[in-house]
Amino acid sequence: MxxxxxxxxxxxxxxxxxxxxxxxxxxxxxxIELINFAHGDVYTLGSFFSLSILTxxxxxxxxHGLPLVAAVIGIMxxxxxxxxxxxxxxxxxxxxxxxxxxxxxxxxxxIGISFILENIMQLWQGPSPVPVPTFIPDxxxxxxxxxxxxxxxxxxxxxxxxxxxxxxxxYKTKLGKAMRATAQDRDAAQLMGININTTIALxxxxxxxxAGSAGFVSGVYYGTTWFFNGFAAGLKAFTAxxxxxxxxxxxxxxxGFLIGLVEAFGAQYVSDQWTNVIVFSLLVLVLIFRPSGLLxxxxxxxx
Amino acid sequence: xxxFWAALDPRxxxxxxxxxxxxxxxxxxxxxxxxxxxDASTFVLLALGLNIVVGFAGLLDLGYAAFFAIGSYSYAMLxxxxxxxxxxxxxxxxxxxxxxxxxxxxLGAPTxxxxxxxxxxxxxxxxxxxxxxxxxLSQWTNGPNGISALDSPVLFNYKFGLQTLPYFYVGLxxxxxxxxxxxxxxDSRLGRSWMAIREDELAxxxxxINTTKAKLSAFALGASFSGxxxxxxxxxxxxxxxxxxxxNVSIFVLSMLVLGGMGNIYGVIIGSVLLSSLERFILPQATxxxxxxxxMQLDFSNFRFMMYGIILVSIMLFRPEGxxxxxxxxxxxxxxxxxVALATQEQxxxxxxxx
Amino acid sequence: MSILAVKKLTxxxxxLVAVKELDFEVEAGSIVAxxxxxxxxxxxxxxxxxxxxKPSEGQIEFNGAExxxxxxxxxxxxxxxxxxxxxRLFAFMSALDNVMTGRHAxxxxxxxxxxxxxxxARKEEARVRERAHEILKFCALDEHAQSYAANLxxxxxxxxxxxxxxxxxxxxLLLDEPAAGMNPNEKxxxxxxxxxxxxxxxxxxxxxxxxxxxxxxxxRIAVLDYGEKIAEGAPEAIRANERVIEAYLxxxx
Numbered sequence: 057m058x059x060x061x062x063x064x065x066x067x068x069x070x071x072x073x074x075x076x077x078x079x080x081x082x083x084x085x086x087x088i089e090l091i092n093f094a095h096g097d098v099y100t101l102g103s104f105f106s107l108s109i110l111t112x113x114x115x116x117x118x119x120h121g122l123p124l125v126a127a128v129i130g131i132m133x134x135x136x137x138x139x140x141x142x143x144x145x146x147x148x149x150x151x152x153x154x155x156x157x158x159x160x161x162x163x164x165x166x167i168g169i170s171f172i173l174e175n176i177m178q179l180w181q182g183p184s185p186v187p188v189p190t191f192i193p194d195x196x197x198x199x200x201x202x203x204x205x206x207x208x209x210x211x212x213x214x215x216x217x218x219x220x221x222x223x224x225x226x227y228k229t230k231l232g233k234a235m236r237a238t239a240q241d242r243d244a245a246q247l248m249g250i251n252i253n254t255t256i257a258l259x260x261x262x263x264x265x266x267a268g269s270a271g272f273v274s275g276v277y278y279g280t281t282w283f284f285n286g287f288a289a290g291l292k293a294f295t296a297x298x299x300x301x302x303x304x305x306x307x308x309x310x311x312g313f314l315i316g317l318v319e320a321f322g323a324q325y326v327s328d329q330w331t332n333v334i335v336f337s338l339l340v341l342v343l344i345f346r347p348s349g350l351l352x353x354x355x356x357x358x359x
Numbered sequence: 360x361x362x363f364w365a366a367l368d369p370r371x372x373x374x375x376x377x378x379x380x381x382x383x384x385x386x387x388x389x390x391x392x393x394x395x396x397x398d399a400s401t402f403v404l405l406a407l408g409l410n411i412v413v414g415f416a417g418l419l420d421l422g423y424a425a426f427f428a429i430g431s432y433s434y435a436m437l438x439x440x441x442x443x444x445x446x447x448x449x450x451x452x453x454x455x456x457x458x459x460x461x462x463x464x465x466l467g468a469p470t471x472x473x474x475x476x477x478x479x480x481x482x483x484x485x486x487x488x489x490x491x492x493x494x495x496l497s498q499w500t501n502g503p504n505g506i507s508a509l510d511s512p513v514l515f516n517y518k519f520g521l522q523t524l525p526y527f528y529v530g531l532x533x534x535x536x537x538x539x540x541x542x543x544x545x546d547s548r549l550g551r552s553w554m555a556i557r558e559d560e561l562a563x564x565x566x567x568i569n570t571t572k573a574k575l576s577a578f579a580l581g582a583s584f585s586g587x588x589x590x591x592x593x594x595x596x597x598x599x600x601x602x603x604x605x606x607n608v609s610i611f612v613l614s615m616l617v618l619g620g621m622g623n624i625y626g627v628i629i630g631s632v633l634l635s636s637l638e639r640f641i642l643p644q645a646t647x648x649x650x651x652x653x654x655m656q657l658d659f660s661n662f663r664f665m666m667y668g669i670i671l672v673s674i675m676l677f678r679p680e681g682x683x684x685x686x687x688x689x690x691x692x693x694x695x696x697x698x699v700a701l702a703t704q705e706q707x708x709x710x711x712x713x714x
Numbered sequence: 715m716s717i718l719a720v721k722k723l724t725x726x727x728x729x730l731v732a733v734k735e736l737d738f739e740v741e742a743g744s745i746v747a748x749x750x751x752x753x754x755x756x757x758x759x760x761x762x763x764x765x766x767x768k769p770s771e772g773q774i775e776f777n778g779a780e781x782x783x784x785x786x787x788x789x790x791x792x793x794x795x796x797x798x799x800x801x802r803l804f805a806f807m808s809a810l811d812n813v814m815t816g817r818h819a820x821x822x823x824x825x826x827x828x829x830x831x832x833x834x835a836r837k838e839e840a841r842v843r844e845r846a847h848e849i850l851k852f853c854a855l856d857e858h859a860q861s862y863a864a865n866l867x868x869x870x871x872x873x874x875x876x877x878x879x880x881x882x883x884x885x886x887l888l889l890d891e892p893a894a895g896m897n898p899n900e901k902x903x904x905x906x907x908x909x910x911x912x913x914x915x916x917x918x919x920x921x922x923x924x925x926x927x928x929x930x931x932x933x934r935i936a937v938l939d940y941g942e943k944i945a946e947g948a949p950e951a952i953r954a955n956e957r958v959i960e961a962y963l964x965x966x967x
Contacts, residue, residue: 091476153676158692159475160419161675164617167421167610168671175665287606291487294480329495336484343481344469540829547828547835548821551807555815558804565764567790567819567882576825690862691806 058201063320069208071316072215073277076270077293078300078308079222080143080263086303087239087259089159090151093166096290097173098143098264102135102271103281104177107188109134118193127191135272136265143264144257152253170287177283185282188275207277214273218266219309225262226305235259239303288332292319295339301352310350373538373625377531384524393523399635400530401592406615406631407537407624408584413613414622415550416577417557418471419479422486423612425466426582428604430459430589432493432500435599438510441501448512448594452533456586463582464575471574486609494601505600512594519594526595533587541624544580553577554687607664614667617674620681622688629683637666717742717886717917718763723772723782725758725941732758734941735772740886740934745908745918747928749952750938751961756921757799759938760888764796765789776886791819795884797875799891799921805864809855809874812863813846816881846881853877853907869900873907880911887911889920893927905931929953937961 077099084092109131110116119127150169154162196205226232234255237245246252274289275281296315300307315335322331342349364372384393405427412420433455437446446454470481493500500506512519512529519525544550552573555563564570593599611634619630642659649657674681680689716739723736733755740746748756761767763774765786774782781789795816804812821842827835850856853873858866863874872892879887889908893901901924908931912918922928928935929949937945937952939961945952952958 089476091480150672150676157675157679161679161692163419163476163479164613165672165675167613168668168675171610171664171668172672173668175662175668178664179661291483298480329491333488333491333495336487340470340481340484340488343473343477343484347473347477543831544828546839547831548818548823548839549825549828551811551815552818554807554811555804555818558807559802561766561786562798562802562804563815564786565790565796566815566878567787568815569785569787687806687862690864 059324061200061202063324064317065202065204065208067317067320068313069211069277069316070319071296071313072211073270073274073312074289074293074296074315075215075309075312076218076266076273077289078296078312079219079305080267081290081294082297082300082302082304082308083235083259083263085297087235087256088151088155090162090166091294092151092263093163093290094146094169094173095143095263095267096286096288096293097170097177098139098146098286099267099271099274099289099293100177100281100283100286101142101173102139102268103188103275103285104181104271104283105135105138105268106131106272106275107181107186107281110189110191115191116189117191119191120193124192132269132272135268137268139268139271140261140265143260143267147257147260152256170290174283174286181281181283183283185280187280188278190276190279192276211273211277214269215309215312218269219305222262222266223305231255231258291339292335295335295342298339298347299342299349301349304349304351307349307351369624370539370542373542374535377534377538381528381531384527390523393527395635395639397523397527397530397595398639399632400527400534401588401595402612402615402635403628403631404533404537404584404588404591405612406619406627407541408581408588409612410581410616410621410624410627411541411544411584412577412581413616414627415545415557416553416574418574418577419475420482420578420581420609421479421613422482422484422489422606422609423581423585424604424606424608425482425485425489426459426463426585427589427592427608428490428493428599428601429462429582430455430586431593431599431604432506432589433458433586434590434593435506435509436499438594439506440508441499441506445510448510448590449514451590452587455590456583459586459589460579460583463579467575467578471578472571483606483609486606490601490604493604500601503601505598505602507598509593509597509599511597526591530591533591537584537587538624545624549573549576610667610671614671616681618670618681620684620688623681623683623685626681626683626685630681634667634670638663642666715742716740717777718919719773719775720759720763721773721775723759723762723774724770725755725762725767726770732941733762733769736938736941736943738936738943738946740917740919742885742917743912743915744933745912745920745931747932747935748919748921748938749923749925749928749935750944753940754938755941756938757890758941760796760890760921763789763888764794787819790882793882793885794888795879795882795886796888797872797879797890797892799894801871801875803863803871803875803878806862808860809850809863809866809877810843810846810859812874812878813849813881814842816878817842817845819882849877849880852880852910854903868895869897872896872904876907876911880916884916886917886919889918889922891921891923893922893924901927 077095080095081092084090084095115127146169150165151162154165192207194205194207196203226235234245234250235258237248237250238252238255242252292315293312296311297308298311299314300309300311318335318338319331322334326334380396383396405423409420409423412418434451436442437444438448438451466485470478473481494502512525552563552568555566555568556570556573560570615631615634616627618634619628620626642663646657646659649659679692718740720736720738723733724731725733736759748759750756762769762782765784768783772782773780776792776794781792804815807815821838823835823838847856847859850859853876855870855873855877858870863871866874876889876892893904896904905927908918932949935947935949935952936943937958944957944961945955
């Protein structure tokens with residue numbers, strides 16, 4: 057029984073990372089109906105960036121107190137800014153020119169960008185996984201035989217906080233309203249005076265920044281990063297977004313945590329090597345039987 | 360002479376070119392070149408098959424390698440010591456495509472009614488699930504080691520063994536068959552229904568076209584080509600392993616279509632040969648060149664994926680119809696540009712008026 | 715003898731009732747029109763007939779057999795063809811190919827025929843190509859046979875959609891606002907075309923906003939407003955019907 061709750065905790069913290077990535081996927085899909093293949097690689101960039109900063113600052117072991125807090129906030133913010141900018145640049149130069157092209161075109165372009173990013177990262181840090189200094193002390197609490205580490209709490213907390221901020225932004229600010237309008241009817245939004253180029257760029261900025269934060273977190277959480285991480289993580293996060301209901305923020309959160317749990321329980325009760333198959337089969341099943349996801353609405357076709 | 364060539368049926372043109380290539384071994388004794396051509400023919404088959412799915416029917420398949428895996432593993436399991444089943448190569452040339460076509464129907468039936476990008480993701484999912492499954496079921500597939508020592512094809516007591524020449528000629532033969540079939544499909548009632556579905560699926564249904572059945576047949580036929588390719592590939596390599604059927608292979612084949620010109624049969628063939636050459640000759644040559652210039656650390660094969668990525672992005676941004684587009688595809692893709700020109704004009708007129 | 719009978723047809727989209735208990739019959743060999751203000755549900759009725767939607771309630775009978783809820787391709791094969799309010803041609807196929815595609819349901823080439831390019835398939839293709847040219851001539855479009863549908867002018871595009879619909883030898887032809895955007899010359903050509911079509915034995919059922927055209931060409935008119943049939947009858951009766959006038963022009967102040 058303890059094992060069950062242990063995996064529950066593990067699954068939720070894994071899910072927090074997927075949720076953060078999934079939020080970016082769902083935002084971008086919601087606004088321009090593009091599956092941003094490169095998003096998973098932006099996530100990896102976040103951890104690569106964090107690794108570089110840690111290396112440059114010479115941080116190799118645990119830190120404490122104020123410097124620790126400063127480091128965490130500073131590096132994570134740095135990763136978010138870096139990834140946000142990368143996301144905006146990708147959108148500006150690779151996706152925007154294809155905004156009116158048949159759907160196939162930006163999808164293929166996204167795959168191309170993904171390949172380019174992965175290759176760059178492979179050349180940057182090599183083809184094998186690289187260790188990331190774990191500089192955050194990790195006390196754990198044990199409740200009823202289940203060990204909960206501080207960093208697991210941080211991951212889940214971060215995901216929830218980010219989603220709340222995002223929700224606030226999207227529903228309570230003028231820019232957020234512009235995003236929702238553009239997602240619903242791009243032409244009408246334009247006619248209302250909304251600058252859709254800026255709005256879409258902003259969406260990418262925020263989505264990529266979230267992926268960057270997830271990258272930072274996973275880097276220091278797992279203590280390792282790998283240029284090819286983004287591919288599988290991206291696919292699973294996309295599964296999460298679809299599971300929750302593509303275009304739906306709360307759905308991305310829910311989906312993220314669910315996929316994390318599926319993976320944790322799958323690894324425990326089935327086997328490690330089948331978790332990918334399980335998650336991807338879930339993706340296929342959701343798309344076949346309930347493409348609108350758990351929290352999405354099914355929209356009829358209008359002729 | 361020129362008129363004669365132009366008036367020839369495209370099928371005939373293709374067959375003549377392939378037959379001419381058949382004479383290459385008489386002039387070029389370089390084993391590496393022959394080997395390349397034999398391997399390249401496998402990928403041309405794959406490209407032609409994917410072209411049916413993506414180019415003709417307009418269904419985006421991002422996991423085509425899954426069918427390639429099924430075709431190859433079919434050969435490996437039915438023509439080796441693995442289960443001690445030794446079905447002849449020539450029978451498997453018919454059996455494997457049938458098996459892969461069946462899987463095409465199996466995978467396609469529940470998924471082909473999905474919208475474009477969702478279908479793409481589902482096929483991507485299959486592309487991950489299938490090789491991983493082959494990897495995991497080690498009691499049947501030897502897991503990561505794969506199945507080796509596959510049977511060599513035998514023709515009238517002549518065993519192919521490790522020589523390249525017979526595989527080369529079999530490859531050309533398969534190409535001829537593929538070229539004829541693909542042209543036949545394109546010009547048929549079925550081919551027209553695929554085009555109609557691609558243009559406007561709802562209107563196509565109103566023509567009495569059973570769109571589900573049509574899409575399924577495209578998917579299954581495309582899959583059968585990779586079954587054929589799988590037999591050719593596995594028998595020549597005498598080995599199958601899950602490593603050879605990952606996502607990058609699916610994208611590799613897709614890039615051939617994108618580069619060469621989706622929908623255009625000969626464009627696709629050229630795209631396929633170009634990318635295979637890039638991989639096999641151009642990158643290593645570039646590396647040697649760089650080394651000669653003193654850049655000893657540069658190994659261009661490490662830039663492979665970046666190169667594919669750049670090709671995909673550049674083509675989509677600057678020449679989305681590919682190098683040798685069909686007239687139709689070029690018109691389709693540039694009509695969208697016309698819309699963009701009009702849309703941006705409207706936007707700037709509006710902005711003028713408002714400010 | 716009614717070729718099409720609609721009985722208590724109702725269609726709801728969520729809370730909206732688009733079509734409300736519609737009872738209506740179309741006599742074989744006639745030209746019938748459905749009119750009504752925008753949003754009255756007319757296109758929805760067409761969409762229900764051709765199987766795009768499955769009705770919430772009610773039946774649709776074609777030559778006595780129930781067709782509601784059946785797949786669109788099956789209904790097309792039974793002999794109902796249509797044009798669309800927003801032209802839905804196969805833009806980057808030639809006019810000839812569009813019409814040949816229209817004939818899909820009457821062709822028999824199988825997968826094997828396609829793979830092997832059998833003599834049977836080739837003969838059928840030749841026959842279909844010839845018939846397609848005949849239909850294009852019937853609609854005064856043969857000179858455009860090789861042009862992409864997208865490159866045709868608006869009037870010829872509308873005619874091409876009709877030609878494509880005729881290619882399946884339908885018994886019932888549904889025309890959704892065929893005169894939209896046409897000038898008076900094109901409209902009178904259209905009327906002549908519709909009459910010629912009817913004279914070949916095809917029943918024509920059209921939605922139209924151009925009252926002049928509707929009054930001149932229809933034998934019977936049904937009027938829809940907010941999804942309900944508010945009047946039905948011969949053109950003169952409809953023209954004088956108070957409820958109809960009210961629906962279009964509103965109540966007198």
